[in-house]
Amino acid sequence: MISAPAGGGATGVRWTVIDGWTLTRRALAHWARRPGEMVAGLLFPVMVVVMMGYLFGGQMDVPGGGDYREFIMPGMFAMTMVFGIEATFAAVAGDAAKGVTDRFRSMPMAPSAVVVGRAAADLLYSVAGLAVMVVCGLAMGWRWHDGVPAALAAFGLLLLLRFALVWPGIYLALLAKGPESLVAVQILVWPVVFLSSALVAPGTMPGWLGAVAEWNPMSATVTACRDLFGDPTVTGTSWAAGHGLLMALAWPLAITAVFLPLSVRRYRDRGR
Amino acid sequence: MTAVAAEGLRKRYGDTEALAGLDLEVPAGSVHGLLGPNGAGKTTAVRVLTTLTRPDGGTATVAGHDVVRDPVRVRARIGLVGQHAAVDEVLSGRQNLVMFGRLYHLGMRAAKKRADELLERFRLTEAADRTAGEYSGGMRRRLDLAAGLILAPPVLFLDEPTTGLDPRGRTEVWEAVRDLVDGGTTVLLTTQYLEEADRLADGISVIDRGRVIAEGSPERLKARIGGDRVDVVVADPEAVAGAAAVVRRVTGAEPDVDEEALRVGAPVSDRAASLTETVRALDAAGVPVADIALRRPTLDEVFLHLTESEEVPA
Numbered sequence: 001m002i003s004a005p006a007g008g009g010a011t012g013v014r015w016t017v018i019d020g021w022t023l024t025r026r027a028l029a030h031w032a033r034r035p036g037e038m039v040a041g042l043l044f045p046v047m048v049v050v051m052m053g054y055l056f057g058g059q060m061d062v063p064g065g066g067d068y069r070e071f072i073m074p075g076m077f078a079m080t081m082v083f084g085i086e087a088t089f090a091a092v093a094g095d096a097a098k099g100v101t102d103r104f105r106s107m108p109m110a111p112s113a114v115v116v117g118r119a120a121a122d123l124l125y126s127v128a129g130l131a132v133m134v135v136c137g138l139a140m141g142w143r144w145h146d147g148v149p150a151a152l153a154a155f156g157l158l159l160l161l162r163f164a165l166v167w168p169g170i171y172l173a174l175l176a177k178g179p180e181s182l183v184a185v186q187i188l189v190w191p192v193v194f195l196s197s198a199l200v201a202p203g204t205m206p207g208w209l210g211a212v213a214e215w216n217p218m219s220a221t222v223t224a225c226r227d228l229f230g231d232p233t234v235t236g237t238s239w240a241a242g243h244g245l246l247m248a249l250a251w252p253l254a255i256t257a258v259f260l261p262l263s264v265r266r267y268r269d270r271g272r
Numbered sequence: 273m274t275a276v277a278a279e280g281l282r283k284r285y286g287d288t289e290a291l292a293g294l295d296l297e298v299p300a301g302s303v304h305g306l307l308g309p310n311g312a313g314k315t316t317a318v319r320v321l322t323t324l325t326r327p328d329g330g331t332a333t334v335a336g337h338d339v340v341r342d343p344v345r346v347r348a349r350i351g352l353v354g355q356h357a358a359v360d361e362v363l364s365g366r367q368n369l370v371m372f373g374r375l376y377h378l379g380m381r382a383a384k385k386r387a388d389e390l391l392e393r394f395r396l397t398e399a400a401d402r403t404a405g406e407y408s409g410g411m412r413r414r415l416d417l418a419a420g421l422i423l424a425p426p427v428l429f430l431d432e433p434t435t436g437l438d439p440r441g442r443t444e445v446w447e448a449v450r451d452l453v454d455g456g457t458t459v460l461l462t463t464q465y466l467e468e469a470d471r472l473a474d475g476i477s478v479i480d481r482g483r484v485i486a487e488g489s490p491e492r493l494k495a496r497i498g499g500d501r502v503d504v505v506v507a508d509p510e511a512v513a514g515a516a517a518v519v520r521r522v523t524g525a526e527p528d529v530d531e532e533a534l535r536v537g538a539p540v541s542d543r544a545a546s547l548t549e550t551v552r553a554l555d556a557a558g559v560p561v562a563d564i565a566l567r568r569p570t571l572d573e574v575f576l577h578l579t580e581s582e583e584v585p586a
């Protein structure tokens with residue numbers, strides 16, 4: 001008989017941070033063990049932006065003039081953030097299906113650590129994804145024109161959007177029947193990207209679609225980023241389009257306020 | 273001292289009553305087996321006792337703490353090995369154990385040391401740095417078990433711990449369980465293998481449709497369907513019915529017939545006399561006999577007997 005060490009049961013902020021960090025490191029270890037998967041995930045948006053920029057770019061007019069590649073780059077950054085919800089969903093649904101979530105729930109760890117660890121890991125990955133896209137953008141001729149502080153603020157807004165999407169990602173994954181539902185999330189993500197100002201001016205869409213696109217949370221972030229980068233932009237007709245920066249803060253905060261408590265509760269009450 | 277006590281546990285899923293007033297009492301330091309057919313409610317009972325599922329009614333305490341009111345204290349005192357191996361399939365076996373050790377709030381050095389000990393004990397040292405997803409089913413199961421044993425918790429729950437293991441893997445799990453019990457751990461295990469309950473358990477609760485239908489030591493349960501049994505194996509399939517008729521007449525009991533094994537068996541009260549009489553009657557009836565023997569009932573028979581008789585009045 002080997003004598004086992006004694007552990008400690010604990011809740012509270014301190015353990016949320018420590019246990020959350022253990023789980024973030026778990027995600028880092030995943031990337032180290034599966035570098036191919038990670039690299040493919042980072043390069044997918046690069047492929048999309050190259051396609052958009054060079055294949056379709058010639059045909060597209062930027063309203064009010066300007067370079068189409070410079071126009072779409074902030075949209076592509078935001079798209080990379082929005083795609084991130086798929087990674088969140090896949091990771092959480094996979095753990096739930098494998099019983100890993102239930103093992104965590106049966107352990108004396110801080111319950112909130114599971115979602116905190118997930119959020120931190122996803123943000124780290126998104127920082128890497130954003131960095132790759134920025135390099136790709138610079139190579140394609142995109143620039144920020146209004147100085148580094150404004151550019152940093154724009155990157156902050158992009159990561160804020162990504163942070164907000166962690167929570168619906170977790171919530172939907174815990175609600176879903178299994179990891180197979182990822183396909184449904186992937187299918188839903190595309191209209192969010194296309195029905196926004198990321199790739200085209202909402203003004204060129206049929207009236208009501210244009211309004212939907214202008215109110216799309218992703219458009220808010222894209223518009224605010226274009227302003228902060230000093231990139232070519234579109235002027236919309238709706239109130240949302242006129243208050244890009246405000247909406248780029250309000251939307252993510254609203255999404256977080258709704259889905260963070262929902263996802264934490266869903267995690268705690270699983271199987272009740 | 274009682275390690276696990278449950279009273280009138282209820283849990284309903286839609287129209288299914290998974291637990292219909294389950295009572296359970298497991299003395300500290302013992303191994304208790306939860307036996308039941310598929311869908312009996314074994315996993316649901318384990319989930320309630322390990323704080324994963326909130327019961328609709330009834331109360332339960334584990335290691336002295338109420339599972340509903342004080343789940344955090346309960347979690348610090350239990351280990352759970354679920355019905356399906358719950359390990360991270362991307363990480364290596366060692367990374368899994370270190371991670372779970374950290375989440376049990378061991379320091380990094382203690383977590384690593386414990387991981388090495390457990391890898392060694394479950395013959396996983398060689399595979400320690402391989403991806404757990406590439407392990408065989410048995411290896412993954414052993415890793416899962418090791419993760420449940422990190423703290424050598426006072427109360428350990430094992431939901432079908434040896435399902436899918438080869439005989440050697442099964443023996444290892446049994447040894448690990450006995451080791452733990454020697455060290456004072458209380459074990460509640462569910463199993464489909466009656467042999468497993470027979471070998472390991474001090475007490476058994478047979479459950480069916482969310483309720484305990486029989487309880488006691490393996491010996492007592494066996495005694496419940498009579499002491500000895502006579503078993504007749506006939507030489508050809510045609511003779512099974514004839515043998516059954518003879519056995520019915522001699523023993524006065526409805527015989528269990530296994531058509532495939534060509535075997536007819538029934539409980540008897542008087543060992544020697546029944547055997548002699550059965551042999552004589554079979555001979556007189558001209559039934560071709562391949563083998564005939566007296567033996568103790570197996571737990572399988574007790575189990576079938578109990579769960580079948582339960583189904584009749586429904």
Ligand SMILES: Nc1ncnc2c1ncn2[C@@H]1O[C@H](COP(=O)(O)OP(=O)(O)OP(=O)(O)O)[C@@H](O)[C@H]1O
Pocket residue numbers: 271285286288289290308309310311312313314315316317355
């Ligand atoms: N989450 C759930 N949702 C709906 N029904 C459930 C759920 N969990 C269990 N049940 C139902 O409750 C009953 C008891 O299930 P449980 O898993 O506890 O049985 P079991 O004894 O563990 O069976 P097995 O030997 O197959 O593992 C079954 O009828 C099952 O279908």
Ligand SMILES: [Mg+2]
Pocket residue numbers: 314315316355431
């Ligand atoms: Mg089960």
